[in-house]
Structure formats: C-alpha cells, structure tokens
Amino acid sequence: MERAYLGSDASFDGVFYTAVKTTGIFCLPSCKARKPFKENVEFFATVKEAIFAGYRPCLRCKPLELHTTPDWIKRVLRAIDTEPGRKFSDQDLRLLGSDSVRVRRYFVKHFGLTFQAYCRGRRLSLALENIRKGSSIDDAVFEAGFNSHSGFRDSFTNTFGHPPGKIDAIDPIQLAWFETPMGPMIAGAVQAGLCLLEFTDRRMLETELKMLRKHFQTVTVPGESPHHVSLRKELEAYFARTLRTFQTKITRFGTPFEERVWEQLDQIPYGTTISYEELAQRLGNPGAVRAVGRANGMNKLGIIVPCHRVIRKSGDLAGYGGGIWRKRLLIDLERGGS
Structure with a gap:
C-alpha cells in the first residue's frame, strides 16, 4: 500500500484509501497531492472506515466519486x-x-x-x-x-x-437514478409529486417500494417525470452548497404521528441539528423519543425531508438509512465543512 500510494498507482483506487493524520483528509492512492511523511499516513479498506475515524474526503482526488455509476x-x-x-x-x-x-x-x-x-x-x-x-x-x-x-x-x-x-x-411510480457525490440515489414520482428519494444501497429500499406500490395501487417503471427534472437540478445545487431549501413538489403518507414528526423535520434549519429528545419535546410528548426515532426511520424522502439533522443528545450520530457515514457527511456539508 505504501508503494502504491507513493507511486500514485491508480490501479489500487477503491482497493484501499490513504488518510493523512496532519490534515484530517483521506485520499485515493492515485491522488497527486504532495505526499506526507510515512508516519503521518494510515490506511483504510473502505470509505466508511475512514469517515468513522474522523477523516474528510479530499477535494482534489474526490474519493467518494468512486461510488458513482461506472x-x-x-x-x-x-x-x-x-x-x-x-x-x-x-x-x-x-x-x-x-x-x-x-x-x-x-x-x-x-x-x-x-x-x-x-x-x-x-x-x-x-x-x-x-x-x-x-x-x-x-x-x-x-x-x-x-x-x-x-x-x-x-x-x-x-x-x-x-x-x-x-x-x-x-399513474405509475416512475423511478429514476441520480448520481451524487455520496453515491447513487433512486427517486420515485407520481403525478402528485416525488414520493421516494433514497440511496440505492439502503437495506429497506425494496420494502419501501412495496409500501409505495400498495399505497398508490400502481406499478413501478423506469422513467423521468417533470418532478425528476426539478429534483436533478436541485440535488446538484444542494451538493454544490448553493441550495438550502428544496422546491420540488413532494407527496408523502404515514400515520398521523409520523406525519407530525416529518412536519417538524421540515422546520429544522439548514446547517443545524437537534436531538431526538428535543424533537419529542417539540411534539409535546417528551416520552416519545423511541417513537420519534422510528418515525424518522420511516421517512422515504431522504435529504429533502432532513431526517439526517436529528442526532443523539450526546452529539453522537445514529439511525440513518443511508448509513451513518453519509449522515456525518451531510451534516458536514451543510455546516460548510470541506
């Protein structure tokens, strides 16, 4: 790994990642940035491991983009x-x-x-x-x-x-796939609006699709609706930090309690976080912390309905369908981190 990193060997991109202790950045082996001293370098097998260790992705070699469609x-x-x-x-x-x-x-x-x-x-x-x-x-x-x-x-x-x-x-649920710096996402839309936005590797994705088909009494087909066109532009702007509030029309369904939780999520300002306890208090039910967490997990419109802005009271991250490492990146993105 040391030889590959020092030689900027692109054939090892995706096999491992190199993190620099002095800068807090992790890179692809092929990165052309100036090489640090060997004692300041450590290696990770996955992006997830590097992020959990506290490192941020390099803006030069963009290691997250390896997770996009080939x-x-x-x-x-x-x-x-x-x-x-x-x-x-x-x-x-x-x-x-x-x-x-x-x-x-x-x-x-x-x-x-x-x-x-x-x-x-x-x-x-x-x-x-x-x-x-x-x-x-x-x-x-x-x-x-x-x-x-x-x-x-x-x-x-x-x-x-x-x-x-x-x-x-x-009125079928039209499905389209989107590239993002944090991996591919799938978006579903009916005529009333966008009804699904998830990272494609979410474990509950197939269950969510079944729920949507049952609720709308329809089928899913590949397609691109006007809602997808709007979302594509807004996602690009969001990841470029030039958009804070989405305007793409959405449609969602849930229990009355879930709907109340999601309405509160809509009120959390960009770049801020609140705890599950605070969210329960805002609902007037301080004892409903676990129920709030479950309702958060039932949100089918990731990023747009910002469930990633809810964290533990201790400040630790937990409970994100797209992966805690993505939750950390989304919070960092909104706070202006590199």
Whole structure:
C-alpha cells in the first residue's frame, strides 16, 4: 500500500484509501497531492472506515466519486435515453464498450430489473408521457419501438393495468437514478409529486417500494417525470452548497404521528441539528423519543425531508438509512465543512 500510494498507482483506487493524520483528509492512492511523511499516513479498506475515524474526503482526488455509476454503464444509460425505442442487441452493447453479461448482472443488482425489463419499462413510460402530452397512440407505438399496435397495447396493458386509451386511470411510480457525490440515489414520482428519494444501497429500499406500490395501487417503471427534472437540478445545487431549501413538489403518507414528526423535520434549519429528545419535546410528548426515532426511520424522502439533522443528545450520530457515514457527511456539508 505504501508503494502504491507513493507511486500514485491508480490501479489500487477503491482497493484501499490513504488518510493523512496532519490534515484530517483521506485520499485515493492515485491522488497527486504532495505526499506526507510515512508516519503521518494510515490506511483504510473502505470509505466508511475512514469517515468513522474522523477523516474528510479530499477535494482534489474526490474519493467518494468512486461510488458513482461506472462509465460503461453511463454509456448504456445514455444510449437508452437517446434512443428509447431501440431494442439493444448484444452487438449494440459491445459497440458501447460493454459486455452483455456484465450489463445484465449490473441491472439486476443495482436496478432490481433485467436489462430487457428496464428498456421495455423505459419505452412504455415514455409512451405514457407522450400520450399525456397529446401525442397520438400511433405516434406512441412508433416512438416506443413496437412493431404492431396489438403488441404495444398488450404490453402497455400488462404493465399499467389499463389500455392506452384510458391514461387518466394510469399513474405509475416512475423511478429514476441520480448520481451524487455520496453515491447513487433512486427517486420515485407520481403525478402528485416525488414520493421516494433514497440511496440505492439502503437495506429497506425494496420494502419501501412495496409500501409505495400498495399505497398508490400502481406499478413501478423506469422513467423521468417533470418532478425528476426539478429534483436533478436541485440535488446538484444542494451538493454544490448553493441550495438550502428544496422546491420540488413532494407527496408523502404515514400515520398521523409520523406525519407530525416529518412536519417538524421540515422546520429544522439548514446547517443545524437537534436531538431526538428535543424533537419529542417539540411534539409535546417528551416520552416519545423511541417513537420519534422510528418515525424518522420511516421517512422515504431522504435529504429533502432532513431526517439526517436529528442526532443523539450526546452529539453522537445514529439511525440513518443511508448509513451513518453519509449522515456525518451531510451534516458536514451543510455546516460548510470541506
């Protein structure tokens, strides 16, 4: 590790991380910053370990960006968005610099869908949006890449539960994936607003999706709604520290107590934190600390509804679905830390 670090060997990026005791910063092995004395360096296997040890990510080599979608998948996703009606063959994927088996494994692992199911859902979601905007069904069939009206109608009905002529009864949860400096996030939206925003590695994510499908009595499909367009811009501004309050329209549901907790979360100012005890007191129920913690954990709109701003009375961090290390980074980001 010492040889790799001193030689700025990029082949070890992601294998381990180097932390500098004198600056409190951790880096990729390939970082070109000036090398400190050996006794001031320690190594960590993961980003999480480095952050728990009190180190902050380097602004030069940006070690957190290793956790974003790889370039070869980005090319595939751009191609799908550019030509949503196209049926991609193994040869098409090879021309994009990707192996078909690798692509299929990635989609199942990270999106919970096969590659073909993702493409089909994306095409049908786009067709639904175009019909809503006034396109004819004939145009939608062509733009979605279907060879016949009957094939399109059957696939559309099987996915949404209604034929194309009854779009007023259709309101799927459209899912889009976002890159952030702290890892990829998934956002779900219905026509009423954004209903989900989570880091993709949250353990409860599949449970949350089931809850959303049950509540809205609908299906989930890949897609990009106007709410996603708004959110994408706002997330970029938030992580650039130029936005403090989100304006993207949201819709949420919970028990009356959960709703009260979330309303209080909305009132916590940017860059500040409160304790679970204080949150319970604000609700007029000082003994409900554990219930407050559970309601915090049921929040499905991470960052926007800022449950990360609630900490223990001692000042320690606890209870964040995206990982405590991310909670620490979000608090640090809002407080202006580097």
